[in-house]
Amino acid sequence: MSVDYTKNAGILKALADPKRLMIVDMLSCGELCACKILEQFKITQPTLSHHMKILQDCGLVRGRKEGKWIHYSLNEEVVRGLQGFLEQVTTPHDDCICHESSLSGEEDCCK
Numbered sequence: 001m002s003v004d005y006t007k008n009a010g011i012l013k014a015l016a017d018p019k020r021l022m023i024v025d026m027l028s029c030g031e032l033c034a035c036k037i038l039e040q041f042k043i044t045q046p047t048l049s050h051h052m053k054i055l056q057d058c059g060l061v062r063g064r065k066e067g068k069w070i071h072y073s074l075n076e077e078v079v080r081g082l083q084g085f086l087e088q089v090t091t092p093h094d095d096c097i098c099h100e101s102s103l104s105g106e107e108d109c110c111k
Contacts, residue, residue: 003097008085011078014058019043020051024074027061031073 015021019041026032026040038048052072055061059078063070 003085003088008082011058011060011082014054014060017051017054020055023051023055023072024060027072027074031064031071033066034070034072037072 015024022041023037026037034045034048034052038045041048052061052063052070055072056063059075060082062073062075064073065071
């Protein structure tokens, strides 16, 4: 199984901010208008735009313009992919990276 570490690292980097994590948590309940997110955080519109751009650039969030506002929602496909990635890298499995020949050579480097 091929794992895209770079893509998933980008998503995790986007989530490495408490406000962005909170925004994702809010969006887990469904689509929200930017105005509702602004009310929750008491931040400026440019600051929210910055956070949303980061979340959109990694593919985790989608934006839909309606009038002067943008409505945001989670990209469920990317969320499921991240969940699967975390499951894969945190549990043992037959195609784990540690079984690659360069990592599982006959010599034990720790002896």
